[in-house]
Amino acid sequence: METERQHPESINADTAATTCVVFAAGTYFDERPSIPQGAFVVAADGGLDHARALGIHADAVIGDFDSISGPVPEQSGTIRLPEEKDDPDLLSALKVGWAKGARTFHIYGALGGRVDHSIANIQILARLAAHGGIGYLFGDGTVVTAISDGSLAFPAEAATRGAGRMVSVFSHSDRSIDVTERGLKYRLDHATMLNDTVQGVSNEFLTATPAQISVGAGTLVVTFPAEAGLPHVTRRHPFSGDLGALSTAVSHALATPRQ
Structure with missing residues (x-):
């Protein structure tokens, strides 16, 4: 790591x-x-x-x-x-x-x-x-995003634009490890978050304070106010694969039997 x-x-x-x-x-x-x-x-x-x-x-x-x-x-x-x-x-x-x-x-x-x-x-x-x-x-007025094995950084001026507005963090993975939230009203350090436990809802940006949300391993869903602007994204490692080719298939599990 x-x-x-x-x-x-x-x-x-x-x-x-x-x-x-x-x-x-x-x-x-x-x-x-x-x-x-x-x-x-x-x-x-x-x-x-x-x-x-x-x-x-x-x-x-x-x-x-x-x-x-x-x-x-x-x-x-x-x-x-x-x-x-x-x-x-x-x-x-x-x-x-x-x-x-x-x-x-x-x-x-x-x-x-x-x-x-x-x-x-x-x-x-x-x-x-x-x-x-x-x-x-x-x-x-809200933006929703997701980050895997990386961080979202908001500069101080962005945080000021969204000061007092809600920032919430949820684990999409079963477990998200080494989750840290800094520069927000409630600080979280190297925590483990679970996808069936609410631990990161209703945090807040602070005035003139840069903020960062990061996860060492796992995927987080993050919501933040649109006026804060988009964050700078940093990945902890390279990623591979893609979204796949365009598909018009209907899988067997979803197929509707024909009469």
Whole structure:
């Protein structure tokens, strides 16, 4: 572990060349989505309606198009999926962005509305994190992200913008080891967090104090106020693998018997 800490892999969360912005079909709030210069934009099914309403061009459009109100665009970046499949439209959209080289994903329209969709989208964040990517779900003034074997650092000015607002940390893994929270109202040092025990809810940013949330081994789900801005991400070791190829398969376990 010490060797890994001496050679961290640092990621700039706002590097446009590695950023994909995804418009999902869920609830949108008052915040206007921000598109980093040069980012690759993907609309997932009904998310295309939201992108159009905002005057934002989608480089790729993907889905079974069961929730789109306007016409399906006839462009090279349109990918039509069947209605019955294992992968949700959002995961398929992230796979398209990953294939384009993106490792940072800004996702809108994936919180609020149906709670089962919100839970599924948070699980997708954990899958991203496990392969060395990072995703941010934006909604109603809050950002949700996940980090595996690494840390999120907020500079003092960012923490000041979000001072007094809630920062919460949950273990997505069965066990998350060496969890540390510093620069927040309640400090945690080298703790073990479990996914069936609530230990990190309702912490707070402090004024003019840099903050850091880290995990030695495991995956954390972290929520923080949008006004704090995105953190600097550091990985403790390189990651391998990817999100997988686009899939239209229905696994045997999920298949519905035909009469």
